Amino acid sequence: MQITLNINGQDKKMDVEPRTLLAHAIRDAGLTGTHIGCDSSSCGVCTVLLDGNIPVKSCTMFAVSAEGHPITTVEGLAGSNLHPIQQAFHDQHGLQCGYCTPGMMLSSVALLERNPNPSEDEIRFALSGNLCRCTGYQNIVKAVQQAAQAMNQPAGAAADD
Amino acid sequence: MIPGAFDYHRPSSVEEAVALMGQYGLEARILAGGQSLIPAMRYRLAQPAVLVDINKLPNLAYLSEENGMLRVGALVRDTDVEFHQDIQSRYHLIADVSQVVADPIVRYRGTVVGSLCHNDPSGDWAATAIAARAQMVIRGQGGERTEAIDDFIVDSFTTSIQEGEMAVEARFPVPNTRTSGAYEKIERKVGDYATAAAAVQLELAQDGTIKEIGIGVTAVALKALRVAEGEKLLRGQKPTRDLIRAAAEEAAKIADPNPDARGSKEYKKDMARVLVGRGLVKALGRLGVKI
Ligand SMILES: Cc1cc2nc3c(=O)[nH]c(=O)nc-3n(C[C@H](O)[C@H](O)[C@H](O)COP(=O)(O)OP(=O)(O)OC[C@H]3O[C@@H](n4cnc5c(N)ncnc54)[C@H](O)[C@@H]3O)c2cc1C
Ligand code: FES
Ligand code: FES
Numbered sequence: 001m002q003i004t005l006n007i008n009g010q011d012k013k014m015d016v017e018p019r020t021l022l023a024h025a026i027r028d029a030g031l032t033g034t035h036i037g038c039d040s041s042s043c044g045v046c047t048v049l050l051d052g053n054i055p056v057k058s059c060t061m062f063a064v065s066a067e068g069h070p071i072t073t074v075e076g077l078a079g080s081n082l083h084p085i086q087q088a089f090h091d092q093h094g095l096q097c098g099y100c101t102p103g104m105m106l107s108s109v110a111l112l113e114r115n116p117n118p119s120e121d122e123i124r125f126a127l128s129g130n131l132c133r134c135t136g137y138q139n140i141v142k143a144v145q146q147a148a149q150a151m152n153q154p155a156g157a158a159a160d161d
Numbered sequence: 162m163i164p165g166a167f168d169y170h171r172p173s174s175v176e177e178a179v180a181l182m183g184q185y186g187l188e189a190r191i192l193a194g195g196q197s198l199i200p201a202m203r204y205r206l207a208q209p210a211v212l213v214d215i216n217k218l219p220n221l222a223y224l225s226e227e228n229g230m231l232r233v234g235a236l237v238r239d240t241d242v243e244f245h246q247d248i249q250s251r252y253h254l255i256a257d258v259s260q261v262v263a264d265p266i267v268r269y270r271g272t273v274v275g276s277l278c279h280n281d282p283s284g285d286w287a288a289t290a291i292a293a294r295a296q297m298v299i300r301g302q303g304g305e306r307t308e309a310i311d312d313f314i315v316d317s318f319t320t321s322i323q324e325g326e327m328a329v330e331a332r333f334p335v336p337n338t339r340t341s342g343a344y345e346k347i348e349r350k351v352g353d354y355a356t357a358a359a360a361v362q363l364e365l366a367q368d369g370t371i372k373e374i375g376i377g378v379t380a381v382a383l384k385a386l387r388v389a390e391g392e393k394l395l396r397g398q399k400p401t402r403d404l405i406r407a408a409a410e411e412a413a414k415i416a417d418p419n420p421d422a423r424g425s426k427e428y429k430k431d432m433a434r435v436l437v438g439r440g441l442v443k444a445l446g447r448l449g450v451k452i
Contacts, residue, residue, distance in 0.1 A: 001169075018166070019165065019166055021163070021199075039204075040200060044264070055265075055266050057266055060195060061199070062192075062199070064171075065192070065214055107266065126265055128265060128352070129266035
């Protein structure tokens with residue numbers, strides 16, 4: 001069936017079966033930053049944002065069900081500069097192999113939207129559905145803290161640091 | 162893995178959804194959050210020929226109090242409960258459970274009603290609904306009926322929902338200021354089903370005796386169970402350490418768990434006891450009663 005998905009602000013027409021998972025539809029559209037890491041809906045590396053701020057596991061949703069809901073993937077985070085969460089993962093060394101990173105960053109963005117000043121416990125709690133096999137999470141938490149700070153600064157203030 | 166093929170319907174009203182369920186009968190399944198159904202379809206444990214996606218139905222995401230009941234519409238996601246400040250502060254049992262169902266991302270999509278309809282023998286909402294004495298509202302082409310949770314939960318993955326029907330709402334009695342509850346769950350990791358879990362909710366009378374009480378346990382039998390004998394021991398009594406101990410023992414007596422990677426039969430039975438005890442002490446503590 002023909003569907004149109006709005007991914008990172010662009011309408012993409014695609015021909016899918018009803019059973020096509022959103023993760024596959026996104027990857028087939030050339031956006032391979034959305035990863036697939038498990039068969040049990042457990043790892044969260046496939047996380048994308050629906051409607052701007054709702055994290056969902058794209059392996060556990062049919063593409064057809066996403067019609068009418070704008071989707072943000074990791075490719076949609078950066079504008080002309082890196083998104084503060086991307087900059088923070090870079091600065092804090094919040095990744096090693098990088099496989100979990102897109103999902104981690106999108107979950108973090110959703111958290112910061114809901115709670116701009118999360119405590120360390122709140123960060124760990126909110127990211128507990130995203131698994132990382134490399135980092136031990138320490139630097140991921142630091143990255144989210146840095147992003148929170150950066151996003152709370154009034155525009156332009158960062159340049160004065 | 163990729164799910165088997167199916168025909169997809171996206172009705173725009175409950176009437177249309179129910180008509181589709183009637184038309185396709187046992188071939189059809191409701192698709193709510195999909196957080197249980199889609200994994201089951203990927204594993205080909207479920208291969209429905211028809212899916213009726215209710216996510217676009219209007220007016221099913223309501224969460225409101227009416228006539229002494231909290232009405233939870235079929236499209237209320239777990240996060241709608243988790244992030245609802247008023248519910249978090251007044252519904253102690255529901256607040257507890259809303260933070261331990263699945264993992265934080267799954268909760269954005271999974272629905273309370275969908276979890277109750279799925280009726281996984283290790284599900285967290287079923288034990289909660291038992292303890293809180295919830296009701297389910299079921300719609301068919303013939304009309305609507307309301308059912309007590311004990312009648313709704315029939316067996317493993319089986320509810321009283323009949324061919325051609327869907328659940329539209331779960332209802333939880335509104336707690337008063339002398340009502341509290343707690344949910345105690347042992348899980349191996351975030352996002353794992355319970356090794357064992359217990360839900361309790363109780364209301365104290367003015368004289369400090371237990372006026373009403375509900376105790377549910379999950380993951381320790383083929384379905385979530387009401388610990389009726391334990392409730393009986395406590396109802397009308399002033400809570401004491403010995404009474405709580407005796408009531409908790411009743412959970413172990415009725416538990417009949419399967420041994421698996423999460424634990425042996427003996428361990429799970431004993432955890433049913435331990436968790437009911439802890440839940441009772443915590444709920445009472447929240448009402449200022451130290452045991
Ligand atoms: C990684 C992971 C971990 C999880 N851990 C837990 C856990 O610890 N505890 C727990 O309780 N759950 C857990 N779950 C399950 C999760 O909470 C599910 O979301 C929930 O059980 C089902 O809700 P749903 O809305 O996603 O239903 P769906 O998956 O859409 O549906 C489930 C079943 O219920 C039926 N159904 C749904 N809604 C209706 C309706 N309105 N009327 C009639 N039938 C209906 C469907 O046809 C289907 O058969 C986990 C899921 C995942 C992916
Ligand atoms: S790929 Fe693991 S949760 Fe989606
Ligand atoms: S950086 Fe390798 S899985 Fe997280």
